[in-house]
Amino acid sequence: MGRPTRAVRAAITQRRADAIDLKLAGVDWLTIGRKLAADPSINSDGVAYPQGYGIDTYKRGDEPPTDSRLIELACKDVSKALAERSTVLDDSADELRKLMVERLERLFFGVYRSAIRNGDLQAVDRAVRIIERSSHLLGLNRPVRTEVSGPDGGAVQVETTGLEELQRLIALAGDPGEGGQG
Incomplete structure (x- = not known):
């Protein structure tokens, strides 16, 4: 398989931008996957998204991607798009x-x-x-060394707690009558 054409690369870039926009809008991964699916039978808009998820299987007439595969593809698209944006920002x-x-x-x-x-x-x-x-x-300056100390310059006191105490504190946080936020 050769390098994708300019049109295919542009469609993939658009799909990734759409995936990021949907994720930023708070849309869950499966809904993103369905909205950007190539196969109209699973696409939430009932259309074939250009260069959408599962485009190769759709063209062959095979079964569309599963829900878990759609989630995986949507996650991958968002990750790749964010990495590309980060590289552009770093270069800039x-x-x-x-x-x-x-x-x-x-x-x-x-x-x-x-x-x-x-x-x-x-x-x-x-x-x-x-x-x-x-x-x-x-970036020629050396990092500044920072030390954290407890009262009067002494050692910081660290306390550990057991599972029961954590559960009690969580319950307290959820109980408005006990000063919690819930």
């Missing part, structure tokens, strides 16, 4: 980061000359701030 963020660093470099050279030639303390302060910002954008 990288491009923007490069642009911002370039701008900071241009600002830095003007401020740096003034700081070095004239001993201008305000320019020195500006140069240091530009360096700090560039370092932050480029």
Whole structure:
């Protein structure tokens, strides 16, 4: 099987976008699967969704996908679409980061000359701030180590509880008469 045509790829991209839109609207996985199914006999709209789920079996006249297969396909579509969007966002963020660093470099050279030639303390302060910002954008700063401590700098006290205590607390949370939210 060769690479899908441009039209097929566009239809799959649209299907994935539709799957994300439906999931964002709170639609359950099976309903998404049925709405985007290729076979009109299981499609919730009664139409053949272009490049829908089970398109190959539909074209061959075979049985349509099961409910569990429709759920699996819908989940896979949403995951792939989100991964693709994330990659695009990462690429865009990288491009923007490069642009911002370039701008900071241009600002830095003007401020740096003034700081070095004239001993201008305000320019020195500006140069240091530009360096700090560039370092932050480029990820050159080391992570800050954070320590958590208990009262008066002592050790943090950790308590464990048994299943019975957890069940009691859950019951309390569900009982409005006991200060719960339920």
